[in-house]
Amino acid sequence: MIKLNEKILSSVINKRPQNSYKGMFGRVVIIGGNINFAGAIIMATSAAVYSGAGLVTTMTSKANKVALNQSIPEAMYVNYKKINNNINLIKTADVVLIGPGLGTSQTSKNILQQVFNIIGKKQVLIIDGSAITLIANDNLQLPKANIVFTPHQMEWQRLSGLDIKDQNYLNNKVKQAELKSTIVLKSHRTEIYTNNNCFQNTVGTPAQATGGMGDTLAGMIAGFSAQFNQLDLAVAAAVYLHSKIAEELAKERYVVLPHQIIQKIPYYMKKYEKK
Numbered sequence: 647m648i649k650l651n652e653k654i655l656s657s658v659i660n661k662r663p664q665n666s667y668k669g670m671f672g673r674v675v676i677i678g679g680n681i682n683f684a685g686a687i688i689m690a691t692s693a694a695v696y697s698g699a700g701l702v703t704t705m706t707s708k709a710n711k712v713a714l715n716q717s718i719p720e721a722m723y724v725n726y727k728k729i730n731n732n733i734n735l736i737k738t739a740d741v742v743l744i745g746p747g748l749g750t751s752q753t754s755k756n757i758l759q760q761v762f763n764i765i766g767k768k769q770v771l772i773i774d775g776s777a778i779t780l781i782a783n784d785n786l787q788l789p790k791a792n793i794v795f796t797p798h799q800m801e802w803q804r805l806s807g808l809d810i811k812d813q814n815y816l817n818n819k820v821k822q823a824e825l826k827s828t829i830v831l832k833s834h835r836t837e838i839y840t841n842n843n844c845f846q847n848t849v850g851t852p853a854q855a856t857g858g859m860g861d862t863l864a865g866m867i868a869g870f871s872a873q874f875n876q877l878d879l880a881v882a883a884a885v886y887l888h889s890k891i892a893e894e895l896a897k898e899r900y901v902v903l904p905h906q907i908i909q910k911i912p913y914y915m916k917k918y919e920k921k
């Protein structure tokens with residue numbers, strides 16, 4: 647188990663060349679946010695945009711359109727019930743994140759299945775929140791893609807069948823190999839299991855124990871994997887930075903809110919970019 651430290655940030659976060667343009671920093675599609683969970687999709691979208699993703703399109707409930715545009719005008723909107731009219735958007739994305747606030751209704755399940763049918767094997771597919779629960783409950787077959795799951799311990803219990811008390815290194819490793827995916831197993835010290843590596847986070851604070859914290863992490867992972875090489879390392883850097891920012895903010899706060907972390911992301915990326 648590799649313990650993460652600040653070096654992961656400076657090894658992953660590139661300095662942007664002078665002649666940069668948005669097309670160099672990845673196309674991200676983020677899918678989720680039913681009528682009850684506008685917040686989840688707005689936090690995930692904002693985190694991806696503030697992490698520097700080149701172009702972000704959010705597919706969500708029509709009910710969330712105005713709130714999304716007002717909260718994060720940099721992102722584009724598509725009605726998530728119209729995926730079939732927007733197949734190319736998903737096909738041409740570098741990274742697709744599905745799950746924050748998606749819910750577990752039949753509509754949610756149809757959307758997830760449509761995305762599984764469209765996604766290609768070279769694309770990164772990040773699966774979070776409700777999407778993990780849907781896969782576990784209905785034993786959905788996974789598509790061929792570079793899959794990153796971001797479960798909390800209960801979602802991992804549903805997906806892996808491992809009770810929380812049995813979620814140890816060896817058992818988790820076996821399940822990771824079966825799923826042939828990267829697993830970001832979230833807890834107060836998040837662990838990342840990949841095909842080649844295992845990382846443990848060394849920062850983070852109980853001030854992070856608040857709704858939307860994982861939605862924010864999922865958006866950061868999407869933003870980082872869209873821009874930076876080597877998926878494993880990009881994921882690890884996003885996990886570390888999310889908690890690092892929270893720890894700093896918690897020096898003066900009892901609770902740290904997701905949007906407070908999001909606003910700090912560009913400052914910290916500048917501080918830790920490659921010298």
Ligand SMILES: NC(=O)C1=CN([C@@H]2O[C@H](COP(=O)(O)OP(=O)(O)OC[C@H]3O[C@@H](n4cnc5c(N)ncnc54)[C@H](O)[C@@H]3O)[C@@H](O)[C@H]2O)[C@@H](O)CC1
Binds near residue numbers: 686747774775857
């Ligand atoms: N503002 C919003 O729109 C929010 C939307 N959310 C969305 O709500 C959906 C359901 O996610 P939830 O996680 O709330 O519900 P879940 O029902 O999937 O998981 C929560 C349950 O797991 C248990 N649990 C055990 N260990 C846990 C651990 N280490 N971390 C978290 N829970 C643990 C909790 O006690 C609780 O019973 C997701 O799609 C999520 O993205 C949440 O993120 C909350 C905020």
Ligand SMILES: Nc1ncnc2c1ncn2[C@@H]1O[C@H](COP(=O)(O)OP(=O)(O)O)[C@@H](O)[C@H]1O
Binds near residue numbers: 833849850855
């Ligand atoms: N006590 C804690 N210490 C450090 N990190 C925490 C703590 N509690 C929660 N977190 C972090 O907050 C996030 C919670 O994710 P999740 O449960 O999916 O939230 P949500 O779905 O509400 O957005 C994870 O990244 C987890 O590591």
Ligand SMILES: [Mg+2]
Binds near residue numbers: 774775860861
């Ligand atoms: Mg979550």
